[in-house]
Amino acid sequence: MAAVSKRYLLGEDHPGASLRETLAHGVRRLRPGASRPRRDELWSLRDVDLEVARGTSLGIVGRNGAGKSTILRVLSRITEPTSGVSRTRGRVASLLEIGTGFHPELSGRENIYLNGAILGMRRRDIDRRLDEIVQFSGVSRFIDTPIKRYSSGMYLRLAFAVAAHLEPDILLVDEVLAVGDAEFQRKCLDTMASVERSGRTVVFVSHDLGAIASLCATSVWLDGGRIRRQGQTTDVIADYLASATTADGARTFAERAGAPVSLLGITVRDHRGVATTLLSHGQAFSISLRIRLSTESPGLDCAIYLATRAGTRIFDEMWSDRVAGRPVGPGEYEVNAVIPACLNIGDYVVGVWLGTSYETFLDDPAVATLRLEGSTSDRPERLVELPLKWTHHEAGVGTGTIGNIGGG
Amino acid sequence: MLPHIAETTGWVENGPGSRTGLRPLLEVPHHRDLVRFLAIRDLKVRYKQAVFGVAWAVLQPLLGVAVFTIVLNRIAGVAAPGVPYVVFAYVGLAGWAYLSTSVNECAESLVRYSALVTKVYFPRAAAPLASVLPGLADLAVASIALAVLMAVTRTVPGLALLALPLAVLSLVVAALAVGIWLSALNVQFRDVRLVLAFFVQLWLFVSPVVYPANLVHGSWQFVYALNPSVGPLGLLRWSVLSMPLNVAMITESLLVAFALLVGGLYYFQATERRFADVI
Helix, strand or coil: CEEEEEEEEECCCCCCCCHHHHHHHHHHHHCCCCCCCCCCCEEEEEEEEEECCCCCEEEEEECCCCCHHHHHHHHCCCCCCCEEEEEEECCEEEECCCCCCCCCCCEHHHHHHHHHHHCCCCHHHHHHHHHHHHHHHCCHHHCCCEHHHCCHHHHHHHHHHHHHHCCCCEEEEECHHHCCCHHHHHHHHHHHHHHHHCCCEEEEECCCHHHHHHHCCEEEEEECCEEEEEEEHHHHHHHHHHHHHCCCCEEECCCCCCCCEEEEEEEEECCCCCECCEEECCCCEEEEEEEEECCCCCCCEEEEEEEECCCCEEEEEEECCCCCCCCCCCEEEEEEEEECCCECCEEEEEEEEEECCCCEEEEEEEEEEEEEECCCCCCCCCCECCCCCCCCCCCCCCCCCCCCCCCC | CCHHHHHCCCEEEECCHHHCCCHHHHHHHHHHHHHHHHHHHHHHHHHHCCCCCCHHHHHHHHHHHHHHHHHHHHHCCCCCCCCCHHHHHHHHHHHHHHHHHHHHHHHHHHHHCHHHHHHCCCCCCHHHHHHCCHHHHHHHHHHHHHHHHHHHCCCCCCHHHHHHHHHHHHHHHHHHHHHHHHHHHHHHCCHHHHHHHHHHHHHHHCCCCCCCHHHCCCCHHHHHCCCCCHHHHHHHHHHHHCCCCCHHHHHHHHHHHHHHHHHHHHHHHHHHHHHHHHC
């Protein structure tokens, strides 16, 4: 398989263009002297040269929006490149999003056949593989149940089983392992490794650098649609991480003369304690503030708030009198807050407020920016992910013993 | 080796525009199992939670027959030459039910499964093609009721009944000819969805569904036969009810349907590579 050179223009014809706009556009172009209006361009890939030999695995790493998924979309012929050309040899199966092509009303078995057919398989070929797929997926008891009754885990297992067992020559995997339990993730990695061993090709996009390192000998680091580094996976990952951690995880500020309270610095640390503003989705992180009190400051409160780039404030939490051992006397202090793994992927802005009940000493809505990276497929529209406590009971049955709502 | 492997032993290119050409269309025959599974899926999904299920395939034309027999036949005095109006209208409405349903399904075929289009590659034409097939099952069911109706009214089909598959094929061609345009246009312009219901209603008025085409006289016949439904419906009635065949009109209409289909396929292949970007 060789993908020679590909550029891909996104948003050239933005989604939802109506007939009216297109007609108006056409009329404008008919008028003499009218120039074609410029549209916002987004180059998702720029002059990417890539070659993957048959029977090898290639990992692709990079930030959100670096063009990783676009490479897979071009390779699988879902979309055409704007210039350049990609060439593949053999049957391509893509796992771009789990369960695409599954229909909720159809049974697991029917969906296996449908998915196989989408991959270009003939019925008798699917017949041959059916038992294997069902066994791998571990949903054999429910194979004739409509998959709308499946749990998300069962759904995922079935989808992976189908893609991995339909004997593609090239398997494109995009961030599957972000979901599913550890046991299943290991099973997926094993399967992908065996796909590679059987002389077929795997292209693997993931934020899980560990998984890439264990599966792919060579990798590519994409940055802004261009290949930044290509080579041995260990080298590529090291470079990628190095670039990410220097992305000002820490900022310092000058002390404000005469002010009773100054913010000297802010440091964002990931779950491993590394100072970085590039964080993993699904992991807690911490924000620490270094503040200097020049006078005795009783009743001082310190608030950290977090907003999306669009300005929606997600939380605004104050460290106040309730906490024992808070600083009051002059000196330098470090205040640390751990933010649990509750934020969706995206860019965020950290704001800091320092003051008392009566006056504000400092209120800076953009002290630091941070970015959470992870699979883009996981319900991008939500702001927070909360571990809700679910209970249930059969309504109208029994003597009124109700499950412990909100308990625990 | 297996046919699908043999077919792909060469390199498959993905490049801008001209490089891929007709290839995606030519892939459709290799994906005939996909077409079949998509059709079966649509059929199953359609009747999965419907109480009356397949009975709708009979009820729909029957209700139409009841209304049109009273309004057009009894009140307005529209009659069909040589056959009871009830049977005449039933054949027309069953054929029309197939046409209108299939065109609707076809128009929505890509948009409804936009998740599939943006996430998986398959020859896109498989979707509109598959969407005109489930209607044939309805048509088969409706024809059972037709047999009963014909027995009751003592309408005997002639030798032309042997040409029924041909008549049905022409219906499929007409549905696909209109539908494939709409399916591709709908990807880019959702206006299609908004005007489709109105368009289909107008189409019914200019089609020989509840009135015979011989009501149209003189040079209007040429204009009237530009409608791609005139040919298939005429063939259907000729085959089932041995009604006279207006060869000129039917030939013209079939040619229009065929030209629409070829043009539609051309438009489809010219735009399909960008479906995933604009859908």
